[in-house]
Amino acid sequence: MDERGAPNGIPRRTFLRAGLAAGFAGAAAIVLASCTWDEPRPTTTPTATPTPTAPPTPSAVPRPTNMRRSAWGTDPYARGAFSFAEFGSTDQMRTRLATPIGGRLVFAGEATSSLAPGTLQGARLSGLRAAGDIAGFAEPGERIAVIGAGLAGLTAARELVDQGFEVIVIEARDRIGGRVQSVVDDAFGTPVELGSWLVGDDEGLVGALAAASVGTIPFLGSAAVVRIDGTQVEPSTAGTDALVRAHVWSQALPHDVSVATALLQSGEVPASEAPGDDGVSPAGWLRHAISSGLEPLTGAAATVVSAQAWDPAQLLAPPPGLSLPTSPISGVLDQLADGLDIVLTSAVTQIATNDTRVSLRLDTGESLTVDRVVSTLPLGVLKTDQVRFQPPLPRPYQLAIAQLGMGVVDVVWLAFDAPFWRADVAADATAEAQAEGEASDAGSPASVLSVVGGFPTVARWIDVGVATGSGEAVLVGVIAAAQATRLEQLSDQDFVSAVLADLEPFATATG
Ligand SMILES: Cc1cc2nc3c(=O)[nH]c(=O)nc-3n(C[C@H](O)[C@H](O)[C@H](O)COP(=O)(O)OP(=O)(O)OC[C@H]3O[C@@H](n4cnc5c(N)ncnc54)[C@H](O)[C@@H]3O)c2cc1C
Known part of the structure; x- marks a missing residue:
């Protein structure tokens, strides 16, 4: 990795360190999970003196x-x-978190799933598992509280109600869904998903979507890569191959290291910045594999992701059977919630357990006592002191919470008058399509766009009109790790300027 400038002229290493500190120290600022184009947000750090503004540079990118x-x-x-998987964490830590505590309290949520952490599938499976565990301890008719009305919580609550228990769901937000947040906005011509969007090939989840009448279409993810000068290049696996070799190298180590350390110590960081035949250096392709692959998939920098646990092979062959919902994915949550007793706008601040009962204190000043609790508090919340456990959680649970990582990924949905990027950027055949011998979609517009070279703010763009076949001029930008943490602090205006700058190569692209 070199020391060349990151955005804003900050040296790369300083930039990464600053991003990490900001991302994992648990930022205190409370902002809305989303906001609209029309709603101006106060900036979190107002400046005392006006800063001179640079003269605007002419841009080929139209305003959204x-x-x-x-x-x-x-x-x-x-x-x-x-x-x-932060380096030093293990899968056993997820299993530990999922183990009931004294038969009164059990954790669920994506972070407790060893099979599919970080996904809808993992959240759903964890809800089923937690409901089964707590039901095993409970007597018929007992009162059970479920904390959190995301997919894990609603799945658990539905299951427990079906088994005849009296269930109350307590949710901090004024809506259900958690990290599933569908917004219906006619300006986009398609449901806007600010959280989870892609659905994996999981029978239970696909069944739940079908039961809620949420249709899906296959997502092939045909890719196009352009250099920062706008020239389209054939995607190279050079960077991913280096990540794979570093991962394999790390397996022989007696202890875990980060992906960055594995790359360095295994000699996989290319020494030369000299461009290859395609105009991109091997170091450039490695940075591309990290910024458009590792970072959006983990939400974290290579300096903290586990080399032993994180398998880069998924970058070479995307999981088969990915699909996109054609109606709001929140339909699944609505169906699960139907008829449940859900208390909104009530954050749990304390969970006190004894041999016979669990008492919950809420930020509304109220408290309630139940027989048992399923907690789906996200790992990121468990890492803070927002919720107090009485008695404190046993040490192995505290260790798991501290050691497992919570990544930061954001999305931006942009609607344009016309798809200015589409005319010039065509897809290369996907590895998946090639592997399965399917008809290649090479030559047709790409659904996943990324930039190689430099340090892009946006990890990758998804062309919604192409991915869904609707033709809408809508792009979704995926912003990850330090860039996501940095951009969350920006006002809407500065945020839009930052992400539009990344579209410049597509406005000038030459195929
Ligand atoms: C940008 C983004 C993109 C994603 N993309 C995908 C994808 O493409 N495919 C995929 O499978 N997964 C994806 N995911 C992951 C997926 O959304 C999550 O794994 C899943 O939704 C987690 O569900 P959960 O029930 O475990 O947690 P949550 O949905 O977070 O539910 C926890 C609930 O607890 C509530 N809560 C928090 N604190 C308190 C408190 N103190 N008191 C009461 N309630 C509280 C929260 O408000 C929330 O409703 C994505 C996530 C994000 C953010």
């Missing part, structure tokens, strides 16, 4: 007609997007 953005890192009820 509409914008929606998320801010999961500073969201007080998420504190991040999803869990990831």
